[in-house]
Amino acid sequence: METPELIKDGKRLDGRALDGLRPIRIMAGVLKEAEGSAFVEWGGNKVICGIYGPRECIPKHDASPYKSLLKCRYTMSPFASLEEHGRSGPNRRSTEISKVIREAFDSVVMSGEFPKTQIDIYVDVLQAEGGTRIAAIAAAAVALANAGIPMKDMISGVAVGKIGGQLAVDLGKAEDNLGESDMPIAFTHRGKEIVFLQMDGKLTPEELSRNIDAAMEASDKVYALQAEALRKSYDSEGGQELEM
Amino acid sequence: MGNEARELVLKEVNRELLLNLLAGGKRMDERGPNDYRQVKVQKGVLSTAEGSALAQIGDSKVLCGVKYGEMTPFPDRPTEGVFMVMAEFLPLASPTFEPGPPSPESIELARVVDRGIRSAEVIDTKSMFIEEGKVLGLFIDLYVMDHSGNLTDTAALAAAAALADTKVPRLEGGKIVRGDYTGPLSLTDKPVTSTFIKVGDKILLDPLRSEEHAQDCQLTVGTVDGYVVCMQKSGSGSMTKAEVMGCIDIALEKGNELRSHI
Numbered sequence: 001m002e003t004p005e006l007i008k009d010g011k012r013l014d015g016r017a018l019d020g021l022r023p024i025r026i027m028a029g030v031l032k033e034a035e036g037s038a039f040v041e042w043g044g045n046k047v048i049c050g051i052y053g054p055r056e057c058i059p060k061h062d063a064s065p066y067k068s069l070l071k072c073r074y075t076m077s078p079f080a081s082l083e084e085h086g087r088s089g090p091n092r093r094s095t096e097i098s099k100v101i102r103e104a105f106d107s108v109v110m111s112g113e114f115p116k117t118q119i120d121i122y123v124d125v126l127q128a129e130g131g132t133r134i135a136a137i138a139a140a141a142v143a144l145a146n147a148g149i150p151m152k153d154m155i156s157g158v159a160v161g162k163i164g165g166q167l168a169v170d171l172g173k174a175e176d177n178l179g180e181s182d183m184p185i186a187f188t189h190r191g192k193e194i195v196f197l198q199m200d201g202k203l204t205p206e207e208l209s210r211n212i213d214a215a216m217e218a219s220d221k222v223y224a225l226q227a228e229a230l231r232k233s234y235d236s237e238g239g240q241e242l243e244m
Numbered sequence: 245m246g247n248e249a250r251e252l253v254l255k256e257v258n259r260e261l262l263l264n265l266l267a268g269g270k271r272m273d274e275r276g277p278n279d280y281r282q283v284k285v286q287k288g289v290l291s292t293a294e295g296s297a298l299a300q301i302g303d304s305k306v307l308c309g310v311k312y313g314e315m316t317p318f319p320d321r322p323t324e325g326v327f328m329v330m331a332e333f334l335p336l337a338s339p340t341f342e343p344g345p346p347s348p349e350s351i352e353l354a355r356v357v358d359r360g361i362r363s364a365e366v367i368d369t370k371s372m373f374i375e376e377g378k379v380l381g382l383f384i385d386l387y388v389m390d391h392s393g394n395l396t397d398t399a400a401l402a403a404a405a406a407l408a409d410t411k412v413p414r415l416e417g418g419k420i421v422r423g424d425y426t427g428p429l430s431l432t433d434k435p436v437t438s439t440f441i442k443v444g445d446k447i448l449l450d451p452l453r454s455e456e457h458a459q460d461c462q463l464t465v466g467t468v469d470g471y472v473v474c475m476q477k478s479g480s481g482s483m484t485k486a487e488v489m490g491c492i493d494i495a496l497e498k499g500n501e502l503r504s505h506i
Contacts, residue, residue, distance in 0.1 A: 031390045032303035033338045044291065048389060050336025073335060073343050078385050079293040079309025082422050085383040088332050090343075122336035122343075126307060126387070127290045242305065244289035244298050 325372020
């Protein structure tokens, strides 16, 4: 297959500018059973998140007398990609992503308020088009807030990187696969602390610095959408009708 | 309280509550005994799958994704394509669903939905032959996302709607060209199911989760227009023949109502 030109006349494959985000739609409180939930459509990604807890910690010997145990399970559906039918359930990739997402939220969830319990973040990627972990983080942050779990700050992120020799924000699937570098990153909103960071590719420190600045700016736009979704959920008694 | 202990308590509490309500001619919500909750179907919700649908009955939500693959045929049917139904009870769907291998309930649900589609012969598997030793496989995945009762009907509806939304991929040199389709999947009918619970001597269609807690047993009747295509009794109680026949009559009528949403 011929490699498409990722940037042409300053525009990307889907017509976006280098610092442009894909269209993002966020809904809070879309599930009835879960204590908090969110649906995020981010470009071609569709992600759903449900929160349970604080609830009894299982197995009991894992329970901490000082804080709630945060758990995260990120998985990809077997129909999430245009290619082959995948396998459902966790694999090595999703296990790693689950761990780093959990650690991102460990830094903001006020788990000390709920000793001996656990809080479950279940996040399922229903459709994937590059940047699923960032969409998952956006969904999880909204779902935790929707569940009423106290957090010190909100988390928002974006994947930045280098494509066709230039720095770009919010890489899509083709850009992720064919570009030079991919760096998903997430910040606390007020503190602007980095709570999630992965990177692959080859970038200079200067490029990295510019990438982080660009990501911070884009994350603020994501935050505005997260806040708006939460505000809307309160207008409708904490729940919105799921529109996929 | 642990999840299992919680379920046990809910079973006791909800059974007593429901029996009292039923004695006064009521159920847990404002519906009559043979009414469905609000039914909603959104088709074509995923662009990565060859077919998809989100079905909602009340607050219960099941997403179905249909994917094609290339497969080796079964030795006894070398010229026929293969389809399979799988169900995933996502932990986000209920406080009682936990991560791990498929539960007996999720396997049962997938198999009941599978039997409806299979017995109704809605898919022409002969048209899925590619070449000797190679056929098309159709993966029908059911993702349970919100469990407010009657998952079986919600899942069967999602599957029927997703199949109605399915596009057949174009083949080139015996291989699937992803994202390129020759046309819609030809279906002879839309099999759906109607599920009833028995509580004492009362029978209720489309049980809520809280009503399922109180059930003696459950009966699922799969239909296409005018025919029953599968049945499954589940749970430890029993039903009389008259009760079963009564359920079948209602299922045939309600099946058409469900199909109208696809």
